[in-house]
Amino acid sequence: MKNEYYMADYYHCNNCDNYADDIISEKEKVICENCDETMIAVFSELLLSDFHGIYIPKVFVESFDLEKWNLKLDKEEKEILNNPENESYWDSWNDVLNNAELIDKDKNKYFLHQDGDLFAKCYVEFKG
Numbered sequence: 604m605k606n607e608y609y610m611a612d613y614y615h616c617n618n619c620d621n622y623a624d625d626i627i628s629e630k631e632k633v634i635c636e637n638c639d640e641t642m643i644a645v646f647s648e649l650l651l652s653d654f655h656g657i658y659i660p661k662v663f664v665e666s667f668d669l670e671k672w673n674l675k676l677d678k679e680e681k682e683i684l685n686n687p688e689n690e691s692y693w694d695s696w697n698d699v700l701n702n703a704e705l706i707d708k709d710k711n712k713y714f715l716h717q718d719g720d721l722f723a724k725c726y727v728e729f730k731g
């Protein structure tokens with residue numbers, strides 16, 4: 604995980620659903636052009652590329668620190684996620700996507716987001 608901020612991937616306005624991806628700003632508050640609300644900075648980090656295809660859940664469970672992601676999988680869930688042929692594989696993976704949450708030392712919260720590739724996403728509202 605990042606220890607410091609880099610440029611946000613994009614900014615999102617929760618108020619009017621406006622996106623801005625052309626803003627170069629570091630640790631700066633960004634104001635929405637449409638509605639003057641503070642925009643949320645979204646940072647994302649690629650964890651696993653879709654090169655892994657249907658094995659993304661399996662690889663994630665095998666190679667990432669599940670405790671850091673606040674995931675407490677029992678033996679059965681780990682077995683399910685180890686086998687893409689298992690009928691519960693995708694359901695279990697959805698549970699992981701919905702429940703995983705990592706908090707770094709700066710108290711930033713990261714969530715899992717899969718859009719082909721698997722990303723860690725962090726939403727930050729700069730107060731400055």
Ligand SMILES: [Zn+2]
Nearest residue numbers: 616619635638
């Ligand atoms: Zn707005």
